[in-house]
Structure formats: structure tokens, C-alpha cells
Amino acid sequence: MSEEPVVLDRVEGVCGELVLRQVGDDFEIIANGVFIMDTRNGRSERLMVAAVADRMPPGRLLVGGLGVGFSLRAALDHPRVSEVVVVEREDAVIAWNRGPLKSRHGDALADPRARCVAVDLLTWLPASGERFAGICLDIDNGPDWTVTEGNAALYVDAGLDMLAGALEPGGVLAVWSAGVSSAFAARLAARFGPVETLSVPVPRGEPDLVFVTRVPLIASKSPTR
Template sequence: MADTIDRRLGVAGELVLRRSGDHFEIIANGVFLMDTRNGESERLLVTSAAAAMPPGPLLIGGLGVGFSLRAALDHPRVADITVVEREAAVIDWCSGPLRHVHDDALSDPRVRCVHADLRAWLPDKAGFAAICLDIDNGPEWTVSPDNAALYAPAGLDLLAGALAPGGVLAVWSASASEAFAARLRARFDHVEQLPVPVPRGEPDVVYLAL
């Protein structure tokens, strides 16, 4: 039985933070969004991008429960991180009850956390060595319908335009999408699909494009 810790009305509707045993879960409009049980694929999202990127700053789209941010801080090739998160509740929870999950990563001086919608914030930005996108359950299952634009050709152009020469785009997905992979291959020279097995259901997938 899960206990509700907090409930907020956010950009995408109702967000609920609840505790189940030793773990926390975030629910969006009654649908499971993320939890603190594993985080392997969220860490891979960042570590695979960091290993392939040129020197420079890293952008994480979506704070989540902080797994990807912690992985970025722990990687020897990453020293300058911007996190963009549109839900104030998620930022508050990561600064409060979830702080131990990521070892208080938001307090690290290498981190800048921006409260904004990535689609509105990104257009005049450039020079990122890597962009790690984890704001939905994947291109086929967005938290809100307007996020689908980020995974369309124009959205990929926007993301690619914010990368430095030789920069890397990494995208997290709760399942494989051949249509999305085809759009990546049409925009980038090299695309990898990295599956991560999960206890139940289809593997999570990290798409790496450069």
C-alpha cells in the first residue's frame, strides 16, 4: 500500500508523490511515471552520452527523481550541467523528500536547474556537448500531447541545433520505436539503440545519436 506524500496541480495536470516501502513513485494524472527502484536506464542515458561527447556543457531535459543528474555529476568527463524541468513540484520534491536518492545533486555548484518548458527554453540556446532527453515515457508515450513535437523532425532539428559540433543527443524511452529511430537516422549520421531489460514488460531503450 502506497502512502501519498504530496499532491500538486502542475503543467501536465495532477502530480502525486507517494511512498511505497523504501521507494518513492511519481504519478501523473493517475498514470505511473517514474520511481526510485532502479534507474539503470536513466543513468545509461547520461553515461553513454558523456562517453561520446566532446568537451563542453551537458543539458538534461527532465529532472525526474535525479538519477540522470547524479550520473552526470559522477562522470569524469562532465563538469557543467544544466537541468531543465517544467514541473515545480518535481524540483521541490528532488530538493526535499527525494534528496537522498541522488545525494543532494541539486546543491552541487556544477549544476544549474532551470524551471522552464524545454520546448520554449531551447530555441535560442547552443553549444551543448550533449543533450539528454528524459521528459516523457518516450516518443510514443508523452506526458502531454504537445511534447510530441520534440520527437518529430522539427523537434529533432531544434535539439540538433543546440548541440556543439560533434555533440551527442541521447533520448530515453520506455519502449522501442522504429518510427522514431528512422527519424533520428534521417537527421544524424550515427544512431545507436541501447536496450535495458526491466523486471516486467518491454526493455527500456536509450537512443544515442551523433
């Protein structure tokens, strides 16, 4: 018999109601009644980070979305990553990662190479002027399934231009998705060039996907859209 979830915290966040609950030894985050993430596996989040860090020039990595901390932990553990900036707009998610979730990722936020920025990525990134060797984007459930409407702006042409502008020459971008998005993959290829799609099977439903691409080492004209 499966264990019943126990609600540990319930708050109003930027996206609406956020709930942290525990099921046995694992934790789940629910936003507006929609399951977002849990601590049961984290394989696709680790794959996303490795896909970027293995391919990027050594340097700084940006993680868009803290989640349950698996991406941050994987980035800190990679030898090519010197610093990780993680941008998370939900204060509760940051607090949970400094509280009950820290046991699942070794208190990654306490690492001196980690910097957590508590703001919306869409607001912070263009204003920051910062550039990175790699960007891992894990916000909502991907291009075609956003919990909050505003996050869709990340996956359109203007959002991709913003991400490209924050990457150093040869920098690598990975985007996590809960399912297939042919339209987004085509848009990504039109902006950056070749796109690699990595697949991670899940117990139920479509596999998780990670789209990986990079900006060229030498500046060239933007691909025709």
C-alpha cells in the same frame, strides 16, 4: 505482502495532477494517473547519461527532465562533464528533488556545477542560444507514449532540428524511451546519421531503450529526409 503506497504530495502541475508517493523505502511519481518514474533502480537513466558523456567532447551537458534526480547525479559524477543544466517544467518535481528525493541522489541540485531551469524545454532551448557537448532527453515515457500532447513536438522533425542546433560539433544526443519506436529511430537517423539503440531489461513489459546519435564534427549538408 507488498506495502501500500503512501501519498506524500498531490499538486496540479503543467501536465495536470502530479502525485508523489512512497512505497517502503522508494518513491514514485504519477502524472494524471500514469506511472512516470520511481527510485527503485535508475539503471536506464544512468546508462543514458554514460552513453552521452562517454562519447561527447568534454564540456557541458543538458538534461531534459529532472525526474527523480538519477540522470543529474550520474552526469555530475562523470569526469567529462564540467557543468549540467537540467530543464524541468514542473515546480513540484524540483521541490521534491530538493526535499524527500534528495537522499536518493546526494542532493544533486545543491552541487555548484548544477543549474536547474524551471521551464518547458521546448520554450527555453531555442530562446536560450546555449550549446552543449551532450544532451540527454528523458521527458515523459518516450516518443510514442507522452503524458502531455505538447511533448510530442520534441520527437518530430522540428524538435530534432532544435536539439541538433543546440549541440556543438561532435555533440551527442541520447533519447530515453519506455519502448520500441521504429518510426522515431528512423526519423533520428534521417536527421543525424547512424543511431545506436541500447536496451535495459525491466521486471515487466518491454525493455527501456536509449537511442544514441551525434552531430558530425565537420558541418555537412543535412541528410535527405
